[in-house]
Amino acid sequence: MSLCGEDMTTQAPLALSVQQEVQLRFLGPADVSEVKKLCREWFPIEYPDSWYEEITSNSRFYSLAATYHGLIIGLIVAELKPQGKLNKEDGDLLASYYPPSAQVAYILSLGVVGDFRRNGIASLLLDSLLSYLTSKDRFDCKAVYLHVLSTNTVALRFYERRRFRRHLFLPYYYAIQGKARDGYSYVLYINGGEPPWSILYPFFKINFYIINLFTFLCVKTTIFVIFTFSLTVSLITSHTAVLSSPNYNPVHFLVKYTVL
Structure with missing residues (x-):
């Protein structure tokens, strides 16, 4: 004392x-x-x-x-x-x-x-x-x-x-x-x-983890959308270039992209 x-x-x-x-x-x-x-x-x-x-x-x-x-x-x-x-x-x-x-x-x-x-x-x-x-x-x-x-x-x-x-x-x-x-x-x-821990502490911790999980999923989703969009644009550009080529052969095109 x-x-x-x-x-x-x-x-x-x-x-x-x-x-x-x-x-x-x-x-x-x-x-x-x-x-x-x-x-x-x-x-x-x-x-x-x-x-x-x-x-x-x-x-x-x-x-x-x-x-x-x-x-x-x-x-x-x-x-x-x-x-x-x-x-x-x-x-x-x-x-x-x-x-x-x-x-x-x-x-x-x-x-x-x-x-x-x-x-x-x-x-x-x-x-x-x-x-x-x-x-x-x-x-x-x-x-x-x-x-x-x-x-x-x-x-x-x-x-x-x-x-x-x-x-x-x-x-x-x-x-x-x-x-x-x-x-x-x-x-x-x-x-x-x-x-x-106070009685509210677990709720604060749960909220913290939910926010982190939501942020993680948002980031992953954003990356996936950007990647998909970029890939789509790339394919469209590539296809357009092929189709507009004077040497375009439909059979060759079909074989090429089927293999891919």
Whole structure:
């Protein structure tokens, strides 16, 4: 469970030159304390200590930090998993013909330190993840998805600008300070991934094939008509030339075209 983008609140930006000094690196076990401190500042959800240990040491997580003068100012954490092991509410991300082994990526967290927001740091982190997921070695990953509070309009706009689409409304998905809060799931399809078929999808596919078949038949018919017309004109021209020849012999003509 995550609150992706909860950190993306409006804040006066620093000089754009900050971006030139930002470096990216993967998280390691030595970052646990700092990451825990940042996440508690950014997100209203309490993560267990085991979660921090996992994301900083387990290779199944893509845990990337943006640093400025050695300090972590932003991070993104994502996990690759087969769609067959998704939670029930996320089980219909892909079209039904994808096998349970088809991979999807779940963004657990994306956050930026307050003073560095609106400097493109979140975009830099997200773009780095997407670049990794769309590489040749990760072509088996067909979608990237996340959960976000329904009231976090800044985060919603952030993801929508980056072509994520709203997938599901999740009522009472979060429990924050003893209160149930609604959420959304958002998804971005990559590497040729496709969403589940809607009830109208088969009709669109049938219509597509009918149009293609009709076009094919029209082309073939047109070619046949043109060929037949050309052949007829050629024969008429040839016959006319023969009949008008002073050396015309009906017997020879009959034998010639009977053989043909």
